[in-house]
Amino acid sequence: MAAQSKDTSRYTEMRNSKALRDYFIHDKFEAGVKLSGSEVKSIRAGKAQITDAFARVEKDEVWLYGAYIEEYSYAGLSQHAPRRPRKLLLHASEIRKLTSEVETAGRTIVALRMYFKEALVKVEIATASGKKQFDKREDLKKREQNLEARRALRSSR
Numbered sequence: 627m628a629a630q631s632k633d634t635s636r637y638t639e640m641r642n643s644k645a646l647r648d649y650f651i652h653d654k655f656e657a658g659v660k661l662s663g664s665e666v667k668s669i670r671a672g673k674a675q676i677t678d679a680f681a682r683v684e685k686d687e688v689w690l691y692g693a694y695i696e697e698y699s700y701a702g703l704s705q706h707a708p709r710r711p712r713k714l715l716l717h718a719s720e721i722r723k724l725t726s727e728v729e730t731a732g733r734t735i736v737a738l739r740m741y742f743k744e745a746l747v748k749v750e751i752a753t754a755s756g757k758k759q760f761d762k763r764e765d766l767k768k769r770e771q772n773l774e775a776r777r778a779l780r781s782s783r
Contacts, residue, residue, distance in 0.1 A: 638672045639741040642679065647762065649736055649754035653727065658715035659690065659740075659747050664701035669740065669747055671698075679737035681714060681751050683725045688714040690737060690749060714749060727753045 645651070661669075668674060673696035681690050690712045697705045716724075727733050733753040740749050757765075 638670060639739055640669075640672075640674050640676050641739045642676050642737055644677050645736045645738050645752075645754065647765075648757055649734070650757060650761075651738070652733065652753045652755070653723070654738070654750060654752045655716065655720055655724070656743075657688065657720075657749050657751055659749050660713040660715060661695075661747055662704075662706050664698035664704060665695045665706050666747060667701075668696050668698045670742070674740060676737045676740050676749075681724075681735040681737065683721060683728060683735075686718075686721060688716055688721060688724065688735075688751075690714050690751075693737065693740070714751070724753065731755070 675694045676692075678692040678694075679690055680692055681688050683689075692709070693712060694708055695706070697708060724735060728735065731753075733755050735751055736754045738750045738752050740747065742748070
């Protein structure tokens with residue numbers, strides 16, 4: 627019997643491209659998200675954005691703000707609010723680590739990507755510190771130098 631191929635349309639992933647450009651990323655965490663059924667179906671359809679998403683620790687709980695999950699068209703009367711705060715599910719030790727980094731080091735918590743892990747929706751969050759304008763210019767210079775080096779290698783072959 628032949629092995630079944632995975633349906634790639636079922637494995638959607640949303641990325642926050644602004645996060646890597648605007649922040650230095652320090653520690654990463656994988657968190658579950660408390661969602662309603664219509665939100666999960668909308669994410670599975672690829673109708674979510676986390677470009678402006680960030681997290682806060684409030685009363686020993688972590689909340690995700692700014693994530694946009696479009697209303698599911700077939701949900702009927704039980705629609706969800708597209709930009710409501712969503713609870714992130716983390717271990718207590720991870721929450722303590724996040725709290726200490728935010729309070730002592732002055733870092734922020736940003737969402738890097740949202741994806742499915744088997745049937746569960748997960749969010750990869752990270753502690754981050756903001757980049758200045760000259761840091762962004764240095765990143766652009768490094769990227770340009772790497773691109774030129776690759777072009778030179780291709781042309782020499």
